[in-house]
Amino acid sequence: MKTLDDYLSGEVLLIDKPLNWTSFQVVNKLRWEIRQAFxxxxxxxxxxxxxxxxxxxxxxxxxxxxxKQIDTFQGQVKEYTGTIVLGSTTPSYDLESEINETFPIDHITEDLIYKTTQQFIGETQQFPPVFSALKKDGKRLYEFARAGEHVDIPxxxxxxxxxxxxxxxxxxxxxxxxxxxxxxxxxxYIRSLANDFGKALxxxxxxxxxxxxxxGDFDVTKAHSIEDFIANLTTDKQ
Structure with missing residues (x-):
């Protein structure tokens, strides 16, 4: 059972973020629930x-x-799974924006797909998506993108x-x-990887x-939903 002292001394919570939530919204929700509980x-x-x-x-x-350990955790290796759709692109490189261009796929074989992955193994240069939260000149890149303004991204x-x-x-x-x-x-950026993968094909x-x-060593199989965390928090308080 977790006490207020536990949370103040420092806890590492593994949360399975749901679809359509921002990371900031999850942090705000958990902070509010801990404050209310204690x-x-x-x-x-x-x-x-x-x-x-x-x-x-x-x-x-x-x-x-x-x-204080956030930077340490952020620097660790990450694993992702997902789906790349070949044959079309979007400005955001994902489903946040509508398809803006289509491409032929008749020449793409399964063997070519497997072989093309090897081009991306190791150290490589990658351009972040323009629809991202990175800042340039004090402004988020997605703000430039939504305003239709061009911006050079290193x-x-x-x-x-x-x-x-x-x-x-x-x-x-x-x-x-x-x-x-x-x-x-x-x-x-896995979105950028998807975009580059399409170009390579x-x-x-x-x-x-x-x-x-x-x-790092943290696995989503050990993570809790937001609802489960709140339920456990209430139980711990009792």
Whole structure:
């Protein structure tokens, strides 16, 4: 059972972030619930690595003095699973925006898909999506994008140690759905990987599903839903 002292001294909470929630909303919700449960005015709560609203999965939340370890957790290797759709692109590289262009896929074979993953293994240069929360000149990149303003985004060095194809669905005539698992360094954008993967196949691609499954030794199978955390918090208080 967790006490107020536990949360103030520092806890690491593993939360399975639901679809359409921002990471900031999860942090705010947990902070509010802890404050309400223990009748306190303030407590430090933060997350170790943002997940996009359209992504689900592991969110590492730190409370109290453990918030000092956030940078350490953020720097650890991460694992993701998801689905890349070949044959079309979107400005955001995922389903946040509508399809803006379609591409041929007749030349894409399963063998080509498997072989093309090897181009992305190791250290590589990657451009973050323009629809991202990164800041330039004090402004979020997605603010430039939504205003239709062009902005030059520098590339960054990322490392992808594993890029595994787990399933290929070619049943649709105008798209190929590719399920994957990726193990990568901090700062890797899987949306950008999907976009670059489409280009490498001489086609186009966007991300349709994304789930973070691991951060370092933390695994989403050990994570709790927000509802379960609140229920346990109430039980602990009693």
């Amino acid at each position: 009748k306190i005015k303030k407590i430090k709560v933060g997350h170790a690595g943002t997940l996009d609203p359209l992504a689900t999965g592991l969110l590492v939340i730190c409370t109290g003095k453990m918030t 590339s960054r060095t990322v490392n992808i140690s594993e890029f595994e194809i787990t399933k290929i669905d070619s049943s649709n005539s105008d798209s190929i759905h590719v399920n994957f698992r990726v193990v990568c360094s901090k700062g890797t 001489n086609s186009g691609a966007h991300l349709s599903v994304l789930r973070r499954t691991k951060i």
